[in-house]
Amino acid sequence: MNYSKQREVVLDSLKKNVIHPTAEKLYSIIQIEYPEVSKATLYRNLSQLADAGIIKKIDGLEPSAHFDHNTHPHYHFMCEKCGRVFDISTDVAQNVTEKAEQETGFKITSHEIVFKGLCKDCQE
Amino acid sequence: MNYSKQREVVLDSLKKNVIHPTAEKLYSIIQIEYPEVSKATLYRNLSQLADAGIIKKIDGLEPSAHFDHNTHPHYHFMCEKCGRVFDISTDVAQNVTEKAEQETGFKITSHEIVFKGLCKDCQE
DNA sequence: CTCAACTTGATAATCATTCTCATTTTAAAC
DNA sequence: GTTTAAAATGAGAATGATTATCAAGTTGAG
16 A cells, blocks of 8 residues: 555544544545545545554444444444444453354354444433 | 235245345345335335334345344354355353443443354355 | 225435546656 | 656546335225
8 A cells, every 4th residue: 555645634534533433424524624535535545444454344333334443352332312433342242252153163253243222421 | 014915025035034135135036926026115114124123134244234034132143255144142242231231331222243254164 | 985094116316335537646666 | 856657546427225205006993
């Protein structure tokens, strides 16, 4: 991957926005300061960065993909009221890969847990 | 929900096809025997049945949604080679909801785990 | 049987994303 | 610093999945 100003902007903006934004959300954020980044470039760079393991695409949050600059293992929680996405520690489900491999005989390379419900703020 | 022949066909076809088909896959299956079921009706009924809790939409298997007639709690595994989706017992991750609620203070109403890797057949 | 609510098929519309391609930028080699 | 091939870009077209629209047909309680 060669350097490009636009890719730098995409990655920096994702790092600055810990809200696990969707591509569209990130696009609108970037537009404010860097209107020179096109939508095609944004999508292109999001997949490239994800392929390179520099960012992570969060599955399970359809209809549109969310992205996370934190590639350390962790799970996610999405509040069904405010829509915000929070990180959940892997502590909540230990050795799941091992257990699932034992139980099935499958070779598991990745897994993802998505919780849904109400965040603290929205419970009130 | 009133009765309709088409809805019956959709539900029966999903029950007969344990492969966790996508909407499009199910459409092509249904077309063979019941060409009178339109795509709009299929999509409409899939969401209605899912809203009613009669079937379940499996998230995390983008880009298109998969459906499951088994609404009992269980997880999923998708083989990255053959694309098949298998059920995984909830044994592999016990008390995750409780643990996550304790850790975060969020009210969790649902969660989903999707594993990816190679199924038994594809490991050879 | 009647009638309002529900459902349908056909198709248009929408949304998210990917693709195309001519132009521009990057960076390694000279 | 010039050359050059590979990489990256912007604009917009194209695609795929899904949802919306709406006139016409179906269902079921009274």
